[in-house]
Amino acid sequence: MSVAHTEVTHQAAGPCGDDDCGIRDVLDRIGDKWTVLVMVELAKGVRRFRELHRAVPGISQRMLTLTTRRLCRDGLVERTAFATIPPQVEYRLTPMGRSLAEAVQRLADWSREHKDAMEDARTRWDAGHPGEG
Amino acid sequence: MSVAHTEVTHQAAGPCGDDDCGIRDVLDRIGDKWTVLVMVELAKGVRRFRELHRAVPGISQRMLTLTTRRLCRDGLVERTAFATIPPQVEYRLTPMGRSLAEAVQRLADWSREHKDAMEDARTRWDAGHPGEG
DNA sequence: CAGGATCCGGACGGATACTG
DNA sequence: CAGTATCCGTCCGGATCCTG
Numbered sequence: 001m002s003v004a005h006t007e008v009t010h011q012a013a014g015p016c017g018d019d020d021c022g023i024r025d026v027l028d029r030i031g032d033k034w035t036v037l038v039m040v041e042l043a044k045g046v047r048r049f050r051e052l053h054r055a056v057p058g059i060s061q062r063m064l065t066l067t068t069r070r071l072c073r074d075g076l077v078e079r080t081a082f083a084t085i086p087p088q089v090e091y092r093l094t095p096m097g098r099s100l101a102e103a104v105q106r107l108a109d110w111s112r113e114h115k116d117a118m119e120d121a122r123t124r125w126d127a128g129h130p131g132e133g
Numbered sequence: 134m135s136v137a138h139t140e141v142t143h144q145a146a147g148p149c150g151d152d153d154c155g156i157r158d159v160l161d162r163i164g165d166k167w168t169v170l171v172m173v174e175l176a177k178g179v180r181r182f183r184e185l186h187r188a189v190p191g192i193s194q195r196m197l198t199l200t201t202r203r204l205c206r207d208g209l210v211e212r213t214a215f216a217t218i219p220p221q222v223e224y225r226l227t228p229m230g231r232s233l234a235e236a237v238q239r240l241a242d243w244s245r246e247h248k249d250a251m252e253d254a255r256t257r258w259d260a261g262h263p264g265e266g
Numbered sequence: 267c268a269g270g271a272t273c274c275g276g277a278c279g280g281a282t283a284c285t286g
Numbered sequence: 287c288a289g290t291a292t293c294c295g296t297c298c299g300g301a302t303c304c305t306g
Contacts, residue, residue, distance in 0.1 A: 181287085
């Protein structure tokens with residue numbers, strides 16, 4: 001990281017002090033509201049801006065712009081603009097982006113496998129802890 | 134290995150239309166600021182509240198309380214309170230929590246493997262896009 | 267069509283004081 | 287020690303309007 005000039009916060013020496021972590025790095029990238037949804041859509045193939053906008057329900061054009069830009073900046077997505085009228089822009093995952101998409105996909109697999117168990121746990125917890133939100 | 138080969142799966146249903154994905158479910162749980170850090174620490178063994186507080190630098194007692202409670206509610210962490218004076222509370226990962234910790238660990242592995250490449254990509258992007266964040 | 271610029275509410279999380 | 291209660295600033299993201 002190139003933030004040596006500012007305060008380094010959670011890089012100290014905690015649960016990730018030794019050899020692991022980097023967990024925060026990746027979560028800071030995919031932990032937001034839209035990034036993985038855009039990546040999953042791009043994992044299906046090349047998409048134009050408007051196609052992404054429709055394929056990811058609920059995202060605003062502003063957030064789609066910010067999300068794709070961040071993905072491009074991190075080298076996870078490649079942007080190709082054609083100087084046509086009207087303009088046409090294509091987005092596609094880079095090899096590194098595809099590799100991250102696979103890793104994320106495994107998390108999604110885990111989620112589906114344990115979804116029922118987690119809901120049960122929640123139900124049990126809520127039953128034993130009334131008056132809490 | 135599913136995303137790489139089969140580029141186009143099924144067009145219908147957005148990236149996470151309704152039935153599949155589950156990506157948002159798991160990200161809503163681990164995508165916050167502290168959850169995975171607490172989980173990684175608990176992956177090392179049983180911890181008391183104060184131990185967690187010290188092991189995760191920067192976390193406030195409030196956020197530690199909220200984080201552990203959510204983990205307990207989802208069945209990822211088990212809480213054991215001893216009615217001693219002073220009180221003593223132990224936290225440990227459940228089997229499901231350990232399984233999630235492993236999945237998260239793989240993401241962290243990916244992050245470390247590609248950290249340099251992403252920094253390079255950023256540097257290149259920033260060089261070609263002056264005057265932006 | 268693909269964004270940029272701006273305004274704004276609300277959630278997330280930090281700091282502090284208090285309790286059993 | 288292990289929380290609870292309260293106040294408060296920040297910032298993410300939605301809505302809207304404008305541009306090439």
